[in-house]
Amino acid sequence: MIKMGNEGRKVPRRIAQTVLNSLKGGVVPRIGLPYIAVGRKNEIEALLHDVDIIMEGGASFRFIVGRYGAGKSFLIQTIRNYVMDRGFIVADADLSPERRLQGTKGQGLATYRELIGNLSTKTKPEGGALTLVLDRWINSVQTEAMQESGAMPGDPQLTKLVDRKIFEVTSTVSEMVHGFEFARLLSVYYHAYLDGDDEMKMKVVRWFRGEYALKREAREELGVNIIITDDDWYEYLKLFAMFFRLAGYTGMMIMIDELVNLYKIPNAVSRQYNYEKLLTMYNDTLQGKAKYLGIIMGATPQAVEDKRRGVYSYEALRSRLAEGKFSKPGARDLLAPVIRLDPLTPEEMLVLCEKLQGMHMDLYGYEGRLGTEDLAAFMQTEYSRVGAEQHITPREIIRDFIELLDLLYQNPEISMKSLMDSDSFTYAAPEAVSNQADEAYAEFTI
Numbered sequence: 221m222i223k224m225g226n227e228g229r230k231v232p233r234r235i236a237q238t239v240l241n242s243l244k245g246g247v248v249p250r251i252g253l254p255y256i257a258v259g260r261k262n263e264i265e266a267l268l269h270d271v272d273i274i275m276e277g278g279a280s281f282r283f284i285v286g287r288y289g290a291g292k293s294f295l296i297q298t299i300r301n302y303v304m305d306r307g308f309i310v311a312d313a314d315l316s317p318e319r320r321l322q323g324t325k326g327q328g329l330a331t332y333r334e335l336i337g338n339l340s341t342k343t344k345p346e347g348g349a350l351t352l353v354l355d356r357w358i359n360s361v362q363t364e365a366m367q368e369s370g371a372m373p374g375d376p377q378l379t380k381l382v383d384r385k386i387f388e389v390t391s392t393v394s395e396m397v398h399g400f401e402f403a404r405l406l407s408v409y410y411h412a413y414l415d416g417d418d419e420m421k422m423k424v425v426r427w428f429r430g431e432y433a434l435k436r437e438a439r440e441e442l443g444v445n446i447i448i449t450d451d452d453w454y455e456y457l458k459l460f461a462m463f464f465r466l467a468g469y470t471g472m473m474i475m476i477d478e479l480v481n482l483y484k485i486p487n488a489v490s491r492q493y494n495y496e497k498l499l500t501m502y503n504d505t506l507q508g509k510a511k512y513l514g515i516i517m518g519a520t521p522q523a524v525e526d527k528r529r530g531v532y533s534y535e536a537l538r539s540r541l542a543e544g545k546f547s548k549p550g551a552r553d554l555l556a557p558v559i560r561l562d563p564l565t566p567e568e569m570l571v572l573c574e575k576l577q578g579m580h581m582d583l584y585g586y587e588g589r590l591g592t593e594d595l596a597a598f599m600q601t602e603y604s605r606v607g608a609e610q611h612i613t614p615r616e617i618i619r620d621f622i623e624l625l626d627l628l629y630q631n632p633e634i635s636m637k638s639l640m641d642s643d644s645f646t647y648a649a650p651e652a653v654s655n656q657a658d659e660a661y662a663e664f665t666i
Contacts, residue, residue, distance in 0.1 A: 231255050236582070253301055257298060259564045275471055275512075281506060281516075283479075284561065286561030310341075317481060322496070331476070335457070358386075365381040392466060402463075404444060406463070430448040454497070477518035480519060483520075483522065495531060521560070572614070573595050597637075627639060
């Protein structure tokens with residue numbers, strides 16, 4: 221175990237290594253975020269208010285909007301970790317040319333499959349939790365039935381009682397759109413579990429994952445006349461949210477990043493179909509048609525606000541999402557559906573660098589060489605770069621700083637000043653500046 225800076229928080233070495241390697245590579249680590257969280261207090265509180273609503277049976281929909289590298293994915297991952305600790309099941313996916321909300325070649329279904337494949341819980345945070353959740357549900361029902369009846373496994377009385385409890389869950393789900401087939405398959409899975417029929421269990425799981433391409437195949441193997449398609453996959457996420465709640469979880473949080481890939485769709489009609497699906501999801505959550513379900517989407521300002529190709533090109537969405545007259549940088553309405561991320565302040569970035577240096581020096585076992593004045597000098601150099609005022613992001617600063625720490629550790633004879641005075645460091649424009657013309661098409665993960 222290693223100890224974090226001035227906070228006295230202990231970080232496992234593997235987590236420290238993962239955090240530093242991920243940040244240096246320009247991606248958000250899935251673990252260890254609480255150790256380096258800085259700023260975003262108001263945004264996090266606003267999203268956690270949504271979590272409380274979801275836990276009570278409500279639903280929410282939020283857009284997290286910020287430039288590349290501004291911290292969208294970091295904020296989303298922070299909320300992901302928090303809600304899993306609160307008993308939520310989380311499903312996350314990044315959109316891409318192959319994964320959209322709607323498509324003529326199964327792109328919407330591909331997004332659904334990615335979400336279901338990435339189902340995560342506190343005990344299985346890396347994804348692939350569907351089978352675990354189903355088995356845990358059946359075990360909990362059996363345990364509850366045994367406690368009520370005093371019967372032991374194999375007793376017909378216990379089987380009847382478990383059947384009744386399973387029916388109570390499936391009957392609640394069956395009242396929803398496509399719920400009858402969904403409930404039937406839950407029952408099929410339960411009986412396959414009892415009979416030790418692993419092959420049948422896997423067939424049901426395949427269906428839940430959207431892997432059946434033909435209705436005929438599903439009918440012959442499972443006795444249902446329906447499959448999950450590109451048009452109706454979102455309805456099944458609402459079913460899962462309700463089922464997970466009945467199965468003992470707090471709710472379901474769906475996180476979809478890289479919404480810019482809808483903005484990039486070259487065909488205007490295809491873009492509009494995707495925005496129409498987005499509108500359906502948005503309306504469902506706000507009108508109470510979904511329960512125990514939260515949706516968070518990450519996007520760049522251009523992907524949302526461009527009235528020619530962005531989300532705002534779809535008037536029904538623009539009228540719902542456009543920022544009000546009184547909201548402005550420094551005084552954002554965080555209760556609105558769109559949360560716009562203002563840049564972290566230089567002071568907040570300084571605190572983050574202090575945390576990263578503490579993690580780095582404890583991981584590699586050396587005495588820190590950079591004091592507060594050195595860190596301030598580093599920040600001043602970063603923010604004085606050409607175009608930094610408008611374009612520099614936390615990603616670029618973090619990557620530079622970890623590289624600086626690595627070089628100073630490996631070359632103790634070199635001073636920080638000599639590294640920072642080099643032409644390649646002082647005068648090189650930030651990545652976001654040199655790629656400004658291609659910003660809408662860049663693909664980053666933070």
